[in-house]
Amino acid sequence: MRSEIMNVLIVDDDRFVVTALEKKMNWNALGIKKIFTANNIRQAKKLLEKEKVDLLISDIEMPQGSGLELLSWIRLEGYDLQAIFLTNFADFNYAQKAIELQSFEYYLKPIEFDKLELIVKKAIMKLKASQSIDDAVKMMNYRQQNKETLQKQFWYTYLRDTNFSKRENLLELLEMNQVNYSLEDRFIPFYIALFPYRVKDYQELQMSIQPDADIENSLIELLKISFNNRFADIEFLAQYGRNEYEYLACFKLNQGMDSIEGSLYFNHFIMTINNLLNCDIQCFLGNNALLEELPQATQELEEKKENIVDFRNKLFIVENLIKNDNKYAEPPLYLLEHYLESEDKLSFANKCYQYTVELLNQNALDLEILNRLRQDLTQIIYAYLKRKEILANKLFQGKMADLLLSQSLRSIDDFLCYIDYLVEVSISYSKFADSKESVVTTLQNYIDQNYEENLSRNELAKVVYLSPDYIARIFKKETGISLVNYIIRKRVEIAKDLLKNTDLPIHLISSKVGYENYSYFTKLFKKETNYTPVEYRRNITS
Known part of the structure; x- marks a missing residue:
């Protein structure tokens, strides 16, 4: 100024x-x-x-x-x-x-x-x-920016702090934040769950939203486009909930409107997100409420949303939801086991889809039921891998497995994607494990490249996700030599080359081929060559 x-x-x-x-x-x-x-x-x-x-x-x-x-x-x-x-x-x-x-x-x-x-x-x-x-313009801009900040602060406080449930406390909060709402105004809470990832060939995660994207402002602008000043005005939107890509919005209803009338606009918003963000979405529309009733309406929305299980790209209206006392009935486990043993991935996937949709159509699917179904299907797959002596807990590790598991109860799409991933990886790896030559070649290549590391049977079993006993058995059968002796021979070969072509001290050579105990190395070396390392070096250089 x-x-x-x-x-x-x-x-x-x-x-x-x-x-x-x-x-x-x-x-x-x-x-x-x-x-x-x-x-x-x-x-x-x-x-x-x-x-x-x-x-x-x-x-x-x-x-x-x-x-x-x-x-x-x-x-x-x-x-x-x-x-x-x-x-x-x-x-x-x-x-x-x-x-x-x-x-x-x-x-x-x-x-x-x-x-x-x-x-x-x-x-x-x-x-x-x-x-x-200039000062007037700056003051107007400041007041506008300050108004937006105070309004956002009001919503954060009001929706999260139960101390403002009384009318006098609410009026005090409105005055403190200079927010011009009437107690007669009606609002609707709206929950947005984004799914900004896709799985490609069960090996690659593709994100449709960049990590540094300003998602909140993008959602606000897309909501404005979808509503175009009809039905309701968006007053607040912020990240909300346990998942990184879940948001709570609050709308101020235009006079004479209710939530059912607004469903057309919310469905248009879903299509807008699909087309412009290339992202799947679920939307949950709460009951319209007076300002002082809004925290309770938001809590009800959150509680009901947590138990909804359905497909992506759908709008759920809370007042239309009916809570049933569902009982879990197992899927045809024997048939699913047969499909796994037959390596029939398509039939397994179709049966899981049919069973899940059947529960959905009977209004018998909720979060608890889906969780129990996931447990049963996972148990079938893990039992199948155990019979193959494949280490399931090692096979399903990494970013892909962790993400798909964490998201598997968010929607039917995510649930089926996770199960399909487990089946695809299990059957593919089962084929690899049945090809004993492939397993042995993998182990030999690993030993040849990592001879200086700890190469116990347990560590090697992790490399191929198979049990230690299984890899020891098939290695001996395919090569005619035990795993332990193959490792010893490989290390002795490297040690002989180093003794012949370098001046390195023998204790360093011992360490380089994986033996920190010099005496033990000398003993193994003599057993394989009939010479100690010192004698071997002397004979080849004389």
Whole structure:
């Protein structure tokens, strides 16, 4: 904000003019606090870069650059000041250029100080008027920004703090945050759950929303597009709930509207999200309520939303939901076991889909039922892997498995995706495990590349997700040599090469091939070669 007291910069190559202006003008009466002077453009620019100047009085014709050039630079740099030009010549081109550069006045010398004072007064009045407009705009912007901040703060506090359930406390909160709501206004809570990921070939997660995206503002804008000032106005939206991509919004109902009438707009919002964000979504519409009833309506929405199990891209209206006392009935487990043993992935997936949809159509599917169904299907798959001596708990590790498991109860789509993933990986790995040659080759390659590491049977079993006994058995059967002896032979081969081609001390060679115990290494080396490492090196170099 500009101070009431202002500063002036006088620029003229004639020192007598500068001194006269400095001494003979009644600057204090004009409200000018500081008077800066310069004899050329270069000095003027330096002053402007470090001092606040409100008014420029400058000669036009100067040897080292004209006053018009100075004002052109001032406008380019964005300095906010008024300019008065002094000149000895009544040149139309000068006047035209001065006007283009938004100078306040063009004054012909010789200077009559009383007339110049009047011009300066007018310039200062224009400065103050301009600043008043700027201040008003800034104040309006500040109030608007502050209003949005206070409104958001109101909603955060009101929906999360039960202390404001009493009417007098609510009125106090409204006044404190300067929020202009009436107790007669009606609102609707609205819950948004986004699904911004897809699984490609059971190996790659594809995100449709970037981690640094401003999702809240995007949702607000898309809601405005969908509603277009009809039915209701969005008042609040923020991340809400346990999941990163879940949001709570509150709408202020337009007069004469109710939540059922708004379902068309919410369905349009779902399609907008699908098309513009390339993202799946579920929406949950609460009951409309007076402002003081809204926290309870929001809590009811959250509780009912938590127990809803259905497909993605649907709108759920709370007042239409009926709570049933569901009892769990197992799916045909024997048939699903048969499909797994037959490696019939498609039939397994179809049966899971059919059974889940049947429960949904009977209104017999809720979160607890889906969880028990997941447990039964997972148990079938894990039992199948155990019979194959595959380590299921090691097989299903990593970002993909963790995410799909964590999301598997959010929707039927996510549930079926997780089960399909388990079946796909299980059958694919079962084929790998049945190909004993592939397992043995994998183990040999791993040992050849990691001979210096801890290569116990348990550690090697983790590499191929198979039981230690199983890998030991098939390795001996396929190669004619035990796993332990293969590792020893590999390490001794490397040690022989190092003894022959390097001058490394034997204790370092022992460590490099995986034996920290030098004595034990010497014992194994002699058993394989009939020589100690020292004897071997001596014989090959003599």
